[in-house]
Amino acid sequence: MSPPESSATSQTVQVRHAPGKGRALTTTTTLRPGTTILATTTPLLLLPSVANLSSICTHCLRSGSSPPRACTRCHSAYYCGPTCQRAHWRAVHSVECKPLSRLRAAGRGPLPTLVRLLVQALLKESIAQELADLEGNVEAIRSEAGGTRWADIEVMALGACACAGVGTGEEQVRRACELMCKIQTNAFNWSEDNPDQTAVFVEPTLAMINHSCVPSAEVQVAGRNIVLRASMAIQAGEEIEITYIDYTLPRPKRNEALAPYNFQCQCPRCRGNLNIYQASALYPHLDLNCFSLAPEVSQVHQHPAVVDTQKAAAANTQAGKVLADIESSATPDTESSQHASLCHRYQRCKNFAESDFWAMAPLPHLVADASSYYAAEENWSFALTTACLMATACDSYRYPPPFHSVRVQDLFRIAKLLSNTAADTSSLSQPPSSVVSKSDLNTRVQDTLKDIDQVSLCQMLLMMALRLIPEEFVKEWDLAVDAQDMLKDIGQLPGRDKALTLINAWATNPEADQSRKFFQYAVVDPVHTLASLGKEALEHEFRGA
Ligand SMILES: C[S@@+](CC[C@H](N)C(=O)[O-])C[C@H]1O[C@@H](n2cnc3c(N)ncnc32)[C@H](O)[C@@H]1O
Known part of the structure; x- marks a missing residue:
């Protein structure tokens, strides 16, 4: 069977029958992670x-x-x-x-x-x-x-x-x-990935793709540009699968979200009731290091949620209950009620944080909301530390491909926050007064920021974001356009010759030994240091009385 008449036809895909699923989209050639399988700007609706x-x-x-x-x-x-x-x-x-x-x-x-x-x-x-x-x-x-x-x-x-x-x-x-x-x-x-451009579309070839909670491909969207990208290597003849739902949620929540599609998911994650870390470990063949803030592949396999399966299973079950409890609480509308709500949620998620299960729902939602809370307060350094926590401890496990649209947005968010903290730390000898009260932790955050070449970090994160997005998006995605503007501004800053030589060498050949070392020193280490301060910030701020 060939794909239905559609704007997104491609030589590399075929529609086949898949037992128990109806039709399925398969690939006729072996696809590497990141390959654009289909691209269209003219969906049916x-x-x-x-x-x-x-x-x-x-x-x-x-x-x-x-x-x-x-x-x-x-x-x-x-x-x-x-x-x-x-x-x-x-x-x-x-x-x-x-x-x-x-x-x-x-x-x-x-x-x-x-x-x-x-x-x-x-x-x-x-x-x-x-x-x-x-x-x-x-x-x-x-x-x-x-x-x-x-x-x-x-x-x-x-x-x-x-x-x-x-x-x-x-x-x-x-x-x-x-x-x-x-x-x-x-x-x-695609409301969640691209809140500024929420829209609905139907595209007949993409409509042939079945669901898995361990998706092998992702549909990425920027404006009218719709791209299907391989999230992992897919062998010739294999089925291409995407997720229809937020697959990072625990199984009962996933089942609820899948109910309108009228099937029982039999993917490896649902069959084995795997938690998000175990699901992440099913993506072993991606190079997570070059151009990624993620830890070594081996660390994914050694994570406590993969190794200590009993503890992880208990947390997985608890996650459903905590989520339901949080969802039933009222949405806070004032700053103080937001703070109180974050305290309440942190209390409920404390076990997860203590076990280092940062990628397990509902902890990532709390981290994201805490980062937004700090940003709304213009407490840029704490917003930054929590954004770094999100990018490293939550999203690198939830979305293993470094080019996943959420991972790219994480890079961009950190870069944006750095543009604020870099200005703060260079112009102020004292931290902002709202922050002084947080005493020791705040001093350490400010000292850490002073030790980091924030401008170079910001520049490298933006360069990474632009390299990781599909070519079609560079002119179309607001995020990419902003990233290019920010890079132009950074390019005009004086006195950065030495840093620029190193950054250009890294950008030209990121796989070289020297480049990897530089990347570790200039990007991975500082982001991870900030992320651990983010953990402390949450504990300090939201642990309650
Ligand atoms: C967007 S369509 C996918 C293509 C569809 N299989 C077809 O034959 O046209 C979504 C429907 O496909 C079926 N489907 C999708 N993923 C499935 C899965 N993992 N297992 C069983 N059925 C699935 C369900 O009927 C679902 O409502």
Whole structure:
């Protein structure tokens, strides 16, 4: 079988039958980790989510310096300029503009994203035809006990049929329900990785890819650029698998998130109920050192969560309960309630921290929130130490490929924070007053920062981030554009000749012995030192009374 008609066709993939899974995407050649398997800018369906509709261009998804301008007829599509407006008109807006205008005239708010995608499919036969070929688990959903999911789908289908003006008879609604099942089953939503550009898309070749909690590939997205990259070596003939969910969560949470897809995951991680460290150890063949903040591969295998399986199993079970407890607590809205909430969560996660299980949910969520809390307080040095903790002790295990989009974002976040701390430590002889009270720990953080060549560290992290992202993203991803701007600024700083010679030698040949040593000295060691101060910061700040 060849892949379905789609913009993302490639010589290197094939659609095959996979027992118990329906169809599957396989590779015809052996793929190295990091290889771009498919790339497209023209998915079948693509729409910003309602929350972002008026802030990003409906066609290219860029945010731009000035707000995008609304379509003067329907006010439901927004464009950065006439080129995008014309392209979107040709692609789909010509069929949806009138019905959306009618809706607006009737005083109705914007359609939910999936309902609007269904309207597009009902109005454009070529879209409906491509969707028809995709899996939708229609019968399974229709015959589900309780029938609540089907009832919800019927309500959305009815709304879409009415909006599209295709009639609301039994036959029309049944067809719309089927199309909605297919949209839901195959839609990608990249809100977490790219919060500025939240959107939903459906792409028929990518829709052939099945799920695993130890994914062998990742879909990366920047604007309209959609790229499928191998996360590990994949042998010719093997299936390519991605994750549909946040696979870093414990099994009960993963099962909950996978429920809408109607299958029981039988991946090695689910079969063995492996924790996140054991799952990480299934990626042994990646070079985690060159261009990565991660520890040696051997350290992954020696981590207490891999070696002490009893303790790890207990923590894995506990993780589910702690997560449920945290989720049921109210979301804090003021600074003091945020602090109180972080204290509460730290108390609940203390066992994990003491056992060095930093990658085990829900500890990474706490570390990320603590880093954001410090940044909001403009306590840049503590925000930095916790960001370093996140990058090394949490994300390097949760997302083993160094080029994973989250890992790249970690590098960038540390670089951004360094641009603040570098300014602070060079201009101030005393640390900021809000921080003085944290006494000894703060003094050590400030002293550590003074010992680090923060500008060179920042520069090298940005260079790493740019090397690790797909070529297609360099001009498209806001993060990459910012990284290039920051590098230009750093390049203009005077008096850095010696550092620049070493950095250029490392960048030219990062695998050379000298380069590795320099990388260890200038990047890995300082980031790990800051990360251990981050652990202390959390203990100091959030351990409570
Ligand atoms: C996006 S589609 C993937 C392609 C699909 N197998 C097909 O034949 O078109 C998602 C659906 O594939 C099936 N699927 C995906 N991953 C699976 C897995 N690991 N085990 C069993 N079925 C899976 C489920 O029916 C799921 O709802």
